[in-house]
Amino acid sequence: MEPLRVGLAGLGTVGGGVVRLLKQQAELLEQRCGQRIELVAASARDLNKVRDLPLEGVRIVPDARSLSTDPAVDLVVEAIGGADGVAREVVELALQNGKPVVTANKALLARHGRALADLSQKHQSCILWEAAVAGGIPVIKGIREGLAANRIEQVFGILNGTCNYILSTMSATGRDFADVLAEAQELGYAEADPSFDIDGIDTAHKLALLAGLSFGAAPDFDAIRIEGIRHVSALDIKFAAELGYVIKLLAIARQRDGGLEQRVQPCMVRAHSPLGQVGGPFNAVIAQGDYADRMMWSGRGAGAHPTASAVVADILDIARGNHPPLFGVPVADLKTYPPLLPAACTGSYYVRLMVKDQPGVIADVAAILRDFNVSMQSFLQHGRAPDEAVPVVFTTHDTSEASILDSLQRIGQLATVCEQPRLMRVLDQL
Amino acid sequence: MEPLRVGLAGLGTVGGGVVRLLKQQAELLEQRCGQRIELVAASARDLNKVRDLPLEGVRIVPDARSLSTDPAVDLVVEAIGGADGVAREVVELALQNGKPVVTANKALLARHGRALADLSQKHQSCILWEAAVAGGIPVIKGIREGLAANRIEQVFGILNGTCNYILSTMSATGRDFADVLAEAQELGYAEADPSFDIDGIDTAHKLALLAGLSFGAAPDFDAIRIEGIRHVSALDIKFAAELGYVIKLLAIARQRDGGLEQRVQPCMVRAHSPLGQVGGPFNAVIAQGDYADRMMWSGRGAGAHPTASAVVADILDIARGNHPPLFGVPVADLKTYPPLLPAACTGSYYVRLMVKDQPGVIADVAAILRDFNVSMQSFLQHGRAPDEAVPVVFTTHDTSEASILDSLQRIGQLATVCEQPRLMRVLDQL
Numbered sequence: 129m130e131p132l133r134v135g136l137a138g139l140g141t142v143g144g145g146v147v148r149l150l151k152q153q154a155e156l157l158e159q160r161c162g163q164r165i166e167l168v169a170a171s172a173r174d175l176n177k178v179r180d181l182p183l184e185g186v187r188i189v190p191d192a193r194s195l196s197t198d199p200a201v202d203l204v205v206e207a208i209g210g211a212d213g214v215a216r217e218v219v220e221l222a223l224q225n226g227k228p229v230v231t232a233n234k235a236l237l238a239r240h241g242r243a244l245a246d247l248s249q250k251h252q253s254c255i256l257w258e259a260a261v262a263g264g265i266p267v268i269k270g271i272r273e274g275l276a277a278n279r280i281e282q283v284f285g286i287l288n289g290t291c292n293y294i295l296s297t298m299s300a301t302g303r304d305f306a307d308v309l310a311e312a313q314e315l316g317y318a319e320a321d322p323s324f325d326i327d328g329i330d331t332a333h334k335l336a337l338l339a340g341l342s343f344g345a346a347p348d349f350d351a352i353r354i355e356g357i358r359h360v361s362a363l364d365i366k367f368a369a370e371l372g373y374v375i376k377l378l379a380i381a382r383q384r385d386g387g388l389e390q391r392v393q394p395c396m397v398r399a400h401s402p403l404g405q406v407g408g409p410f411n412a413v414i415a416q417g418d419y420a421d422r423m424m425w426s427g428r429g430a431g432a433h434p435t436a437s438a439v440v441a442d443i444l445d446i447a448r449g450n451h452p453p454l455f456g457v458p459v460a461d462l463k464t465y466p467p468l469l470p471a472a473c474t475g476s477y478y479v480r481l482m483v484k485d486q487p488g489v490i491a492d493v494a495a496i497l498r499d500f501n502v503s504m505q506s507f508l509q510h511g512r513a514p515d516e517a518v519p520v521v522f523t524t525h526d527t528s529e530a531s532i533l534d535s536l537q538r539i540g541q542l543a544t545v546c547e548q549p550r551l552m553r554v555l556d557q558l
Numbered sequence: 559m560e561p562l563r564v565g566l567a568g569l570g571t572v573g574g575g576v577v578r579l580l581k582q583q584a585e586l587l588e589q590r591c592g593q594r595i596e597l598v599a600a601s602a603r604d605l606n607k608v609r610d611l612p613l614e615g616v617r618i619v620p621d622a623r624s625l626s627t628d629p630a631v632d633l634v635v636e637a638i639g640g641a642d643g644v645a646r647e648v649v650e651l652a653l654q655n656g657k658p659v660v661t662a663n664k665a666l667l668a669r670h671g672r673a674l675a676d677l678s679q680k681h682q683s684c685i686l687w688e689a690a691v692a693g694g695i696p697v698i699k700g701i702r703e704g705l706a707a708n709r710i711e712q713v714f715g716i717l718n719g720t721c722n723y724i725l726s727t728m729s730a731t732g733r734d735f736a737d738v739l740a741e742a743q744e745l746g747y748a749e750a751d752p753s754f755d756i757d758g759i760d761t762a763h764k765l766a767l768l769a770g771l772s773f774g775a776a777p778d779f780d781a782i783r784i785e786g787i788r789h790v791s792a793l794d795i796k797f798a799a800e801l802g803y804v805i806k807l808l809a810i811a812r813q814r815d816g817g818l819e820q821r822v823q824p825c826m827v828r829a830h831s832p833l834g835q836v837g838g839p840f841n842a843v844i845a846q847g848d849y850a851d852r853m854m855w856s857g858r859g860a861g862a863h864p865t866a867s868a869v870v871a872d873i874l875d876i877a878r879g880n881h882p883p884l885f886g887v888p889v890a891d892l893k894t895y896p897p898l899l900p901a902a903c904t905g906s907y908y909v910r911l912m913v914k915d916q917p918g919v920i921a922d923v924a925a926i927l928r929d930f931n932v933s934m935q936s937f938l939q940h941g942r943a944p945d946e947a948v949p950v951v952f953t954t955h956d957t958s959e960a961s962i963l964d965s966l967q968r969i970g971q972l973a974t975v976c977e978q979p980r981l982m983r984v985l986d987q988l
Contacts, residue, residue: 149707149849159774159887160706258704264702264850272686273703273880274696276590277579277870346590402835402856419579419692419867423857426832427850437849440707450703450880457589 131164132447135195137218138207139172142232142259144181145436146205151182161447165440183340196221203228205439210225211235219255223247228451230442232259234437237454238333242346245301245454256442261334262411264434265427266441271341271415272456278417280342282382284558287334289409289430290318290325291357291377294504295365296393296407297375304362305517317409321344327356328377328392335379340455341376341431342415343383344463348453350389353469354455355393364480364550367508367521371478373554374399376406388465396478398480403424414558470529476505477524481539482517482549485490489544490520496542501554502527517546523554560649561594562877565625567648568599568600568637571664572689573865574611581612587870591877595870599625617718622692626651633658634877635869641665649685651702653677660872662689662865668763672776672892675884684873684881691764692717692841695857696871699773701845702886708847710772710871714988715809717764719839719860720748721787722806725795725824726837729804734792747839755785759823760808766922769820772845773813776894777885778820785823794910794980797938797951801908803984808837818895819903825983829898832856833963833988842988852956874958900959907954907962911969911978914946919974920950921934926972930965932957953984 136143140388150157150167158164171192172178178188192208195201196218204222206229208215215233222229224247231237237244237257248255258268262285271280286292290312297308309326312318324330332354336347357377368375375398382389397404402424405414411429416422428434455462483489490509497504506520524532536549564580565575580587580597588594596710601622608618617692622638625631626648634652637726638645643664652659654677659899661667667674667687678685688698701710716722720742729736739756742748754760764785766777785809798805812819832854836842841859846852858864879922885892913919920939927934938951954962966979 145849153707153709157707157711159891162888193728193824230711264847265853266700269704270696270700270855272700274871275867276874277583277587277867279583279586400719400830400835403833405832405835406831417867419575419583419863419870421858421864423695425700425853426856427853433849434851437705437707437847441704444706445703448880448882450878452878458592461589 129163129286131166131168132443132530133168133200133202134205134443135198135201135503136167136170136205136207137192137195139178139181140207141432142192142435142439143170143207144208146439147181147183149436157444163445163447165271165443167199168200170491171195175505183373192218193221194253196227197225201227203230203443205443206231206233209233209235210256211239216240216266219244219299220247222535224251224252226253228253228446229255230439230441230446230524231255231257234333234337236348238336238349241337241340241454245346245459245462254446255454256445257337258442259435259438260322261337262425263415263429263431264437265411265413265425266438267413267425268341270423270425275415275420275423278419281416281418283342283413283415284403285335285338285379285413286376286403286406287293287429288325288351288377288378289411290322291331292406292410293408294326295357295360295375295377298360298362299369300364302366304363305358305360324529326358328354330391331377331379335381335390335392338413339381339388340375342381343388343465344455344457344461345465346462353391357394360394360406363519364439364552366552367480368396368478369399370508371523372399373397374404375552376403378555382549383465384468385472386465387472389468391471393553406468417429470533473529474526475529476526476554476556477553479522479524479536480551481520481545482547483520484544484546485513485516485518486544492542492544493539497533502531502535559593561596561632562873563596563632564635564873565628565631566597566600566624566635567622568639569600569608569611570637571862572865573600573637574867575862576586576637576869577611577613579785579866579870585874587874590914591874593877595873595877598630599628600737601625623651626657627655631657633660633873634660635873636663639663639883641663641669644671649674653656653681653685656681656682656683658876659910660869660876661687662869664690664763664767668766668777668779671767671770671884673778675889675892678884679889684876686854687767687866687883688872689865691742691767692843692855693858693859693861694841694867695841695855696868697843697855698771700853700855700913702882705845705847705850705853711846711848712761712812713768713772713843713845715768715843716806716833716834716836717859718755718761718807720752722836722840723747723838724756725790725805725807726793727786727791728792732792732796735788735790745790750895751788752863756788757869760953761807761809761822762868763810765820765822765979768809768843771816771896772811773818774885774887774891775855775895776892779905781820783821787824790824793949794982797910798826798908799829801827801936801953803827804834804981806833808985813895814898816895816904817898817902817953819898824982827985827988831988834841897959902964903959904956906984906986908982908984909966911975912948912977913950914974914976915946916974920987922972922974923969926965926968930961932961970973
């Protein structure tokens with residue numbers, strides 16, 4: 129059988145991992161897909177940076193786009209990154225030329241998923257993107273194929289290793305966000321400009337894809353309510369621990385009454401729950417299907433090797449003729465969901481108030497909660513400092529998001545409440 | 559496009575779940591695989607038992623074998639069970655007639671895997687078996703396809719819900735094995751004859767399959783060293799808890815120096831580790847690949863709905879043309895591994911001795927351990943009862959299995975040691 133000729137756009141961390149894997153496991157890969165996988169060409173901006181890679185016999189081209197039109201390339205791996213620019217052109221050109229594409233580019237798919245699904249279907253090609261979400265964890269295949277007999281009801285994920293590292297370290301050490309971020313930057317675990325990670329954008333890109341796949345819809349990035357981890361304080365982490373929780377940046381997508389709730393936000397989960405145990409650089413995804421019930425995947429969410437594992441798994445799928453639609457169903461069957469309004473979203477919450485330590489404060493707060501039909505589950509106040517600001521913490525039973533937001537707005541107006549109340553979702557069931 | 563016509567052999571728990579799923583999700587399934595899945599015929603021994611199933615329009619036949627030769631059936635689901643007899647005939651006949659087979663039958667595949675791989679290859683057909691291991695968890699696809707770019711180094715699993723329920727309940731309540739087993743039988747969580755589960759046979763069938771797939775070999779059931787949970791005592795569970803562990807029945811397969819270690823045995827894992835958290839009826843699998851590193855799947859390992867989820871996922875794969883070899887590689891590429899000898903297996907261990915409470919006992923034990931090069935990690939002795947039998951517990955650092963077995967044989971011969979020492983593997987790294 130003829131080899132499958134791969135063109136690799138981008139020789140950075142991901143691309144380099146793919147080069148090494150294809151070289152090292154060549155024989156194994158051929159056994160597993162029945163075809164030799166041959167890296168024939170690759171593009172690099174800076175040839176000096178790729179000198180350590182085993183690129184003998186690989187044609188190096190300066191313009192990645194030429195791979196997509198090259199008749200000697202059967203499949204294009206896009207490992208450049210970015211929602212637009214060259215990466216997008218490479219993918220579009222490859223599809224237009226009937227070449228299947230493998231990519232780890234979540235930004236591209238989250239932003240242009242529907243158009244790319246259209247394009248790939250029109251040209252009877254395909255895009256596989258296991259590496260775009262949760263690195264080496266085969267969760268995209270798991271949901272698309274493994275849970276294909278299920279209606280998915282909800283999906284949760286810890287999808288950004290940088291955030292999870294920062295939050296885990298804050299928990300373990302009691303240190304502040306800024307301090308741990310600075311250290312993570314020094315260690316290379318966080319970028320010099322960390323906003324893409326810590327403001328939740330990266331997680332939201334991945335959530336858009338996970339939700340699209342799970343609910344049979346095109347990704348709807350703009351519908352995601354995104355809250356990052358900058359405001360997570362050592363104080364809230366300490367209270368969380370006292371209540372038996374840890375704080376994780378979660379991606380959440382839930383379908384209810386025909387609407388879709390999609391959000392990225394720091395949440396409290398039980399410290400000893402499966403998600404609570406996902407520490408440091410690890411990622412995890414939970415998907416709940418109507419027949420399979422709750423499934424969890426966890427493992428390495430990033431890094432050259434795990435990502436290469438996912439990219440090459442996709443290449444093997446294509447070699448074996450597995451060409452699923454981009455979001456699991458044909459474009460014509462993709463659904464559109466209206467976002468779920470806060471009144472329709474329910475959950476339990478953690479609230480921290482900074483109040484003047486004087487009699488009657490709690491009575492005022494409790495009265496407002498009662499008026500908004502919010503019921504308290506637990507309550508903590510430590511230490512006394514008459515007439516100074518002290519933290520008061522409570523958690524609620526299930527309530528609508530609208531009720532808790534409205535009640536907190538009123539509580540924030542009390543003269544005895546010194547700061548904007550801090551609110552965090554509590555996910556007891558995970 | 560013509561529908562894919564399914565013949566279902568067996569309408570028990572699994573078969574009934576498949577009938578309901580195919581009916582309820584018909585539209586969704588067609589979107590996801592591009593073809594209508596039509597249940598055209600099914601076999602049942604007792605028609606009275608299937609009256610509640612939505613079987614309108616489904617031909618019911620008395621002899622399951624007739625499905626495999628029926629030209630109006632494109633694919634056969636074998637949901638009868640058992641390593642031989644009708645189940646085996648149904649599968650063989652279907653393959654001989656070029657029909658793909660989907661099965662949940664671990665005993666059949668563990669016993670006759672190589673012959674069936676041969677047969678399916680010879681007739682250019684296929685067998686998919688996601689439901690045979692870990693019920694609804696898509697771990698077979700995850701390893702076969704998701705981790706296809708990896709050399710798998712080791713695999714661990716909690717694969718039997720009955721054992722996990724019994725051990726979890728013993729941990730939670732402090733009750734004895736016999737007592738909890740009797741209750742599990744009353745509740746329907748354990749069979750009237752529970753030996754298949756509690757003696758580890760079911761777990762070993764699944765391990766044979768997981769190991770075959772992971773290491774590219776035919777299943778070698780007879781090479782598995784199997785130890786069940788009958789002898790797990792409330793006392794050992796109590797000591798385990800004190801040391802921070804819980805006891806789980808683990809399936810373990812590890813490749814080292816060209817040999818394969820395969821065993822089923824109760825092990826201690828850290829109570830707060832990912833595997834330690836897998837309670838009650840849940841299953842979990844960890845696979846470690848050279849590129850993806852350690853991956854974990856967890857979810858429902860049994861039950862009509864999760865199993866049906868896995869069976870129908872396989873049907874959809876076949877509809878979409880995904881026809882992988884039975885154990886991931888062509889028969890000619892299947893490897894044979896010699897079993898790893900005890901001298902080559904290393905691990906840490908928990909040992910409980912019942913000793914006469916008199917001076918010098920521990921010195922004798924410690925001297926023997928030193929002579930066999932076994933080093934103690936921790937040591938516990940509670941209470942005193944001069945000249946009576948008291949439990950003494952220690953854990954070891956990494957040592958060869960041969961050394962610990964030899965040293966325990968010698969220790970068992972000491973006059974002050976009243977019972978055969980109890981030995982259990984400790985897996986700190988999981």
